[in-house]
Amino acid sequence: MITKETINKELTVGQLAARSGVAVTALHFYESKGLIKSNRNQGNQRRYPREVLRRVALIKVAQRLGIPLVEIGEALKSLPDHHAPTAADWKQLSAQWSNDLDERINQLITLRDKLNGCIGCGCLSMEACPLRNYGDVLGERGPGAQLLEPGNPKHR
Known part of the structure; x- marks a missing residue:
């Protein structure tokens, strides 16, 4: 049975890694870059609010699109700290990145079209x-x- 206590429970770094499919070292790196935030318990161990799961998912999707971490960090700064990114948040962020993606796609098409010239060169x-x-x-x-x-x- 899912209780309010279960929903509000913070995750250890190991739990966050298991749930997100991201290595613990990567999570520590994201935190060092300010992409995600943790709280510390009395034993000084990291505890992550559950909304960090969605932030990590957003980071991984953006990385897969080729968005540099610096740009991802800037985009995440536009979101409130203590809530999971919503569909509306993603729509806003993806609109920011859309032109850059179109430009890179066009560059790749140009590269592909000129690639055969290298054989002659x-x-x-x-x-x-x-x-x-x-x-x-x-x-x-x-x-x-x-x-x-x-x-x-x-x-x-």
């Missing part, structure tokens, strides 16, 4: 390769390693 020419250094723009930035995603300020 053979060397991934640093001056002419349309995938690696189109128009030799990186050479103009100076020596050393250069980022390869022009136009995307997140990757500069």
Whole structure:
């Protein structure tokens, strides 16, 4: 029988790991990054409110979509601390990420469409390769390693 006491009971890190399918070390990492929060009992052991289960699920789905943890953390800051994310919360967050996902999908389609050109190039020419250094723009930035995603300020 499910009681109010059972529903309100906090989870140990092991219970949270088992229920969420996420390793204990990952949960500790999420907590260190401020993505989830725990309380401490009298023995200084972590105890997680049940709503953290849904936050962890949201984190894992967002990660699977390729959303960086920094962006996930920023998005989670827009939600109240002590409630499980709702369908409306997810709708809000997914709307924020939708344009980024569309952009990445378009980049992947372009990459796929230009991939066959690498066979002809053979060397991934640093001056002419349309995938690696189109128009030799990186050479103009100076020596050393250069980022390869022009136009995307997140990757500069």
